[in-house]
Amino acid sequence: MADGKWTERLSKSALIFGIAAPLVAMAGVTLARYDMIGKLAGFSGILAGALIAIVAIITGAIALALAFRNGGSKKAALFGLLVALIYISFLGSRAAAGGDVPAIHDISTDLASPPQFVSLPLRADNLAGVDTVENWRAIHAKGYPDLQSITIAKPVAAVIADAERIAQELGWNVAVADPATGHFEATASVSYIRFKDDVVLRVVPTEDGASSIVDMRSVSRVGVSDLGVNAKRVRSFLDRLAKVSD
Numbered sequence: 743m744a745d746g747k748w749t750e751r752l753s754k755s756a757l758i759f760g761i762a763a764p765l766v767a768m769a770g771v772t773l774a775r776y777d778m779i780g781k782l783a784g785f786s787g788i789l790a791g792a793l794i795a796i797v798a799i800i801t802g803a804i805a806l807a808l809a810f811r812n813g814g815s816k817k818a819a820l821f822g823l824l825v826a827l828i829y830i831s832f833l834g835s836r837a838a839a840g841g842d843v844p845a846i847h848d849i850s851t852d853l854a855s856p857p858q859f860v861s862l863p864l865r866a867d868n869l870a871g872v873d874t875v876e877n878w879r880a881i882h883a884k885g886y887p888d889l890q891s892i893t894i895a896k897p898v899a900a901v902i903a904d905a906e907r908i909a910q911e912l913g914w915n916v917a918v919a920d921p922a923t924g925h926f927e928a929t930a931s932v933s934y935i936r937f938k939d940d941v942v943l944r945v946v947p948t949e950d951g952a953s954s955i956v957d958m959r960s961v962s963r964v965g966v967s968d969l970g971v972n973a974k975r976v977r978s979f980l981d982r983l984a985k986v987s988d
Contacts, residue, residue: 749808753819756802759794760822763829767791771935781964784935792833798826843970844885845871846878847962851889851976853879857944857959861917861927864940864961871966886973891957892980898924898945901954904986905943908979914941924954932971938963939972941979956980 770787773779802823809816848868850856872878894901899921906919906926914928924945929938944957958980960972 749805749812750815752801752805752808753815753817753822756798756805756822756826757818758822759798759801760825763791763795763798763826765791766794767829774935781935781937788833792830795826795829798822799830802826843967843973844881845967846881846885847871847965847968847972848878848959849882849886849889849961849968849972849976850957850959851891851980852944852957852959853882857942857957859927859940859942859961860925862929862940862942865963868961889973889976891955892984893948893953893955894984895953897951898947898954901945901956901983902926902943904983905945905979908982908986909941912979930960930975932962937965939968939975941975956983 767788767790770779770784770790772784774781774784774787802819805819806816806823809819847870848856869875869878872881896904902919902921902924906916909916909926909928912930914930916926916928918925918927920926924943924947926941926943926945928941930941931937932939939960939962941958941960943959945954947954958976960975962968962972
């Protein structure tokens with residue numbers, strides 16, 4: 743009889759923990775999305791949900807073992823266990839997707855002289871995780887050797903106009919779009935939680951003035967690793983910018 747009560751209690755606990763795991767995570771990221779709490783605090787909700795899911799898995803496994811040995815309903819334990827496993831699997835897939843990228847958050851097509859922010863402030867701890875500029879350059883060069891300046895067969899003013907239009911189509915907040923200086927800055931929002939990444943473009947004319955050399959930089963405001971998001975942004979934006987000229 744006592745074993746039956748323990749089985750029932752553990753099954754209900756597994757169900758509660760299993761359902762609570764994604765709910766806690768969703769609450770955290772939603773509050774952070776609307777800036778009711780900090781972005782990293784909201785992200786911590788995902789980790790809290792993972793811990794709760796692990797408890798659900800352990801509790802559900804014990805409940806199922808007791809149910810198979812002593813009899814009793816397995817539905818609550820199975821459902822809680824299933825929800826927890828789905829949640830943990832989802833987190834694992836996200837981690838695996840960014841597991842082979844370097845743990846940096848500042849991405850540039852020019853490592854020797856990255857485009858500089860003028861309107862948007864560069865985060866004070868921008869060397870977090872790398873310590874020195876030299877380390878950042880070495881890690882960046884090894885992880886993203888394909889990121890280079892591009893040349894577009896348009897004058898500087900036209901390239902800046904194209905960049906502003908593309909940014910607006912992407913939903914970025916444009917801070918500066920100056921065709922006279924070839925300077926462009928904007929802020930992009932990332933994922934459901936709306937992490938903020940700042941972008942700067944430096945556009946300079948070629949010697950004949952008929953074409954433009956474009957460099958781009960994208961920097962996450964928080965965190966150490968960006969899971970490859972900034973590099974993807976640089977690649978896709980420059981590819982789109984170049985195709986406008988085709």
